Amino acid sequence: MAAAGAAGAVANVFPFRDARAAPDPVLEAGPGAHGPLPVPLVLDNGSFQARAGWACPGPDPGPEPRLQFRAVCARGRGGARGGAGPQVGNALGSLEPLRWMLRSPFDRNVPVNLELQELLLDYSFQHLGVSSQGCVDHPIVLTEAVCNPLYSRQMMSELLFECYGIPKVAYGIDSLFSFYHNKPKNLISSGLIISSGYQCTHILPILEGRLDAKNCKRINLGGSQAAGYLQRLLQLKYPGHLAAITLSRMEEILHEHSYVAEDYVEELQKWRCPDYYENNVHKMQLPFSSKLLGSTLSSEEKQERRQQQLRRLQELNARRREEKLQLDQERLDRLLYVQELLEDGQMDQFHKALVELNMDSPEELQSYIQKLSSAVEQAKQKILQAEVTLEVDVVDSKPETPDLEQLEPSLEDVESINDFEPLFSEETPEVEKPVTTVQPVFNLAAYHQLFVGTERIRAPEIIFQPSLIGEEQAGIAETLQYILDRYSKDVQDLLVQNVFLTGGNMMYPGMKSRIEKELLEMRPFQSAFKVQLASNPVLDAWYGARDWALDHLDNDEVWITRKEYEEKGGEYLKEHCASNIYVPIRLPKQASRFSDTQAPSKGSGASGGSAGEQA
Amino acid sequence: MEAMSENKMVTSDFSTGPMEKAAKPLPFKDPNFVHSGHGGAVAGKKNRTWKNLKQILASERALPWQLNDPNYFSIDAPPSFKPAKKYSDVSGLLANYTDPQSKLRFSTIEEFSYIRRLPSDVVTGYLALRKATSIVP
Numbered sequence: 001m002a003a004a005g006a007a008g009a010v011a012n013v014f015p016f017r018d019a020r021a022a023p024d025p026v027l028e029a030g031p032g033a034h035g036p037l038p039v040p041l042v043l044d045n046g047s048f049q050a051r052a053g054w055a056c057p058g059p060d061p062g063p064e065p066r067l068q069f070r071a072v073c074a075r076g077r078g079g080a081r082g083g084a085g086p087q088v089g090n091a092l093g094s095l096e097p098l099r100w101m102l103r104s105p106f107d108r109n110v111p112v113n114l115e116l117q118e119l120l121l122d123y124s125f126q127h128l129g130v131s132s133q134g135c136v137d138h139p140i141v142l143t144e145a146v147c148n149p150l151y152s153r154q155m156m157s158e159l160l161f162e163c164y165g166i167p168k169v170a171y172g173i174d175s176l177f178s179f180y181h182n183k184p185k186n187l188i189s190s191g192l193i194i195s196s197g198y199q200c201t202h203i204l205p206i207l208e209g210r211l212d213a214k215n216c217k218r219i220n221l222g223g224s225q226a227a228g229y230l231q232r233l234l235q236l237k238y239p240g241h242l243a244a245i246t247l248s249r250m251e252e253i254l255h256e257h258s259y260v261a262e263d264y265v266e267e268l269q270k271w272r273c274p275d276y277y278e279n280n281v282h283k284m285q286l287p288f289s290s291k292l293l294g295s296t297l298s299s300e301e302k303q304e305r306r307q308q309q310l311r312r313l314q315e316l317n318a319r320r321r322e323e324k325l326q327l328d329q330e331r332l333d334r335l336l337y338v339q340e341l342l343e344d345g346q347m348d349q350f351h352k353a354l355v356e357l358n359m360d361s362p363e364e365l366q367s368y369i370q371k372l373s374s375a376v377e378q379a380k381q382k383i384l385q386a387e388v389t390l391e392v393d394v395v396d397s398k399p400e401t402p403d404l405e406q407l408e409p410s411l412e413d414v415e416s417i418n419d420f421e422p423l424f425s426e427e428t429p430e431v432e433k434p435v436t437t438v439q440p441v442f443n444l445a446a447y448h449q450l451f452v453g454t455e456r457i458r459a460p461e462i463i464f465q466p467s468l469i470g471e472e473q474a475g476i477a478e479t480l481q482y483i484l485d486r487y488s489k490d491v492q493d494l495l496v497q498n499v500f501l502t503g504g505n506m507m508y509p510g511m512k513s514r515i516e517k518e519l520l521e522m523r524p525f526q527s528a529f530k531v532q533l534a535s536n537p538v539l540d541a542w543y544g545a546r547d548w549a550l551d552h553l554d555n556d557e558v559w560i561t562r563k564e565y566e567e568k569g570g571e572y573l574k575e576h577c578a579s580n581i582y583v584p585i586r587l588p589k590q591a592s593r594f595s596d597t598q599a600p601s602k603g604s605g606a607s608g609g610s611a612g613e614q615a
Numbered sequence: 616m617e618a619m620s621e622n623k624m625v626t627s628d629f630s631t632g633p634m635e636k637a638a639k640p641l642p643f644k645d646p647n648f649v650h651s652g653h654g655g656a657v658a659g660k661k662n663r664t665w666k667n668l669k670q671i672l673a674s675e676r677a678l679p680w681q682l683n684d685p686n687y688f689s690i691d692a693p694p695s696f697k698p699a700k701k702y703s704d705v706s707g708l709l710a711n712y713t714d715p716q717s718k719l720r721f722s723t724i725e726e727f728s729y730i731r732r733l734p735s736d737v738v739t740g741y742l743a744l745r746k747a748t749s750i751v752p
Contacts, residue, residue: 107667107668108668110668110671110687112665112666112667112668112671113665114665115665122641125641126641131642132642133642134642145687146690147685147686147687147689147690148687149671149672149675149686149687150675150678151666151671151674151675152671202690213685213690214683214684214685214689216685216690217690217691217692217693218690218691218692219692220691220692229744232740232744233744235740236737236740236741236744237705239734239737265700265709268702268707268708268709269708271707271708272708453706454706454707454708455707457707458702458707465699465700466695467695467699467700467745468702468745469744469745469746470744470745470746470747471746472694472695473691473692473693473694473695474692474693474694474695474696474697475695478695478696478697479692479693482692482693580685581685583680583681583684583685583686585678585679585680587678
């Protein structure tokens with residue numbers, strides 16, 4: 001049915017794949033994972049997907065992260081069932097039926113609900129084959145948000161060290177790991193990273209290999225806002241298909257059918273032209289079934305059913321008529337007998353009978369007899385006719401107009417018992433309409449198609465023009481300019497020589513040329529710049545983190561050990577080439593459940609305690 | 616001394632925490648772990664739910680940051696200085712005109728007639744999409 005590429009009316013029709021995720025197997029940790037030293041676990045903790053795997057040293061580091069799953073969990077269907085427990089990620093299969101019950105540990109790009117984070121970590125460790133008893137005995141490399149709030153890091157460290165008992169952890173930024181992976185290793189590089197993820201887009205200047213954190217900027221728009229925008233646009237355009245326009249399908253459209261226009265205004269002008277529209281509109285075919293349509297579509301089954309009902313009613317009517325006929329016949333006989341009494345001259349009996357019948361005079365009796373006999377005659381006629389039509393119905397199989405003519409007299413039957421058969425009474429007006437033959441099939445399909453035209457470029461455009469969805473923040477181009485203006489001219493040149501694009505939301509076709517065009521507009525005349533896209537924008541963060549972990553296994557200056565966690569608190573961070581900047585502010589340790597049973601924790605709830613602890 | 620008191624709190628969390636884990640305990644976890652950020656019913660009325668990002672950021676603001684320290688809210692992108700281009704709500708083309716009755720933007724005559732025939736919930740939907748709904752007094 002989807003004949004894409006062919007010229008003509010059926011061009012550009014695409015079905016939805018509606019893919020379901022397969023549940024992950026519980027993997028065995030391979031032999032590489034149990035080397036002499038415990039092997040690090042690398043976990044790219046993203047708000048869209050979590051990717052986890054081993055960082056195996058040795059010749060074959062392994063192709064891809066072993067686990068990639070959506071960072072969501074949901075309880076079993078039908079309310080909170082204690083037995084099944086919450087399911088995570090790929091074990092959920094299709095996300096759509098559970099859309100309203102999906103919970104994610106993330107709020108924007110920061111994990112805030114650590115219980116759900118614990119579930120995700122449980123899932124990852126279990127499916128990676130972590131087998132150590134009592135604790136997870138491997139160092140962990142974990143990604144965090146740019147300028148992660150201290151509270152969130154504190155909670156995360158607490159979870160890792162106290163619940164899982166890991167020996168040491170290193171936090172890093174996913175876009176910096178991706179940069180690390182794509183650059184030659186021994187070069188201390190500077191550059192400008194534009195990283196667009198599911199929830200937000202960051203622009204990070206790197207100077208001398210270290211992140212210049214105070215000049216970073218974050219735009220709070222990403223893939224999920226683009227998907228939401230696209231969903232609302234299509235739902236408003238096709239209000240009849242509200243339920244079928246789901247977020248998963250929107251993500252499919254974004255991943256496969258959208259692109260970024262190099263010059264937005266010019267591209268829109270192209271879309272104005274109807275020929276361009278016809279050639280480039282993508283018609284997304286929603287699944288449909290013809291049975292669901294109403295009575296306008298007449299199938300042979302409908303005809304059959306109607307015929308059967310008609311027959312049933314006719315039989316019923318015939319029976320009733322016969323009964324009535326019998327009653328009338330008896331009454332007629334009685335009246336005739338009374339009349340004979342009159343003719344025979346037995347006046348007394350006649351008058352007595354008249355009184356019984358509630359009549360006053362022989363004339364009335366006569367007229368009544370006449371009426372009744374004519375009614376009896378008519379009934380007999382009708383019965384004969386009905387029998388004839390029944391026979392004709394049985395013989396006549398095709399639902400064409402001759403059938404209608406036969407059905408006409410039986411309409412009177414029908415109308416007399418309209419209240420008896422409500423379903424049939426609905427269909428009586430249709431019996432009068434000319435019955436059409438089979439509807440052309442592609443008309444029905446066209447009714448269930450979503451025409452995605454300019455939406456293909458509108459949805460990805462929101463990171464360049466946030467005013468499209470009413471956000472006040474500046475888009476990528478203006479923010480780039482703002483950041484570059486904070487540096488001196490030569491530093492600007494240095495940064496612009498090495499613009500690096502990463503992140504899943506950067507994978508639209510045409511994104512690189514769009515960024516190049518924006519840079520061309522804002523840089524001085526005839527200055528040079530270079531834009532590079534990551535080799536695998538989605539997975540490079542994980543690869544980079546794995547490479548980093550293997551390179552820095554022995555380096556104690558980058559790992560936070562358990563001892564340091566206990567001494568310096570959960571929000572402590574050790575800086576390295578791919579990490580955030582650490583600002584040494586102590587957070588008060590959060591009041592635990594048992595704060596009332598322990599004296600030393602009295603001062604821990606208030607922020608006044610922090611000032612005391614900092615000294 | 617601070618470190619020691621920290622240690623004591625840590626270890627006592629360990630030993631006195633009650634267990635409330637799911638049915639199948641996983642071998643690599645500590646079954647007695649409780650999150651300190653989430654009180655649950657036991658902590659009483661104070662600490663029921665996880666803080667969401669807004670609350671976390673609000674409490675982060677109160678910390679003693681220096682002027683140049685990077686933190687989550689200081690790296691928010693600034694608002695745009697350039698005037699926003701107007702696009703049609705229906706088709707996304709450049710919109711030169713606005714319907715005074717519904718405040719929707721359109722670019723061609725056909726779009727105008729389409730807009731005038733829209734039901735009111737679709738109209739408010741388009742306006743809400745670009746956050747242009749007016750608050751009726």
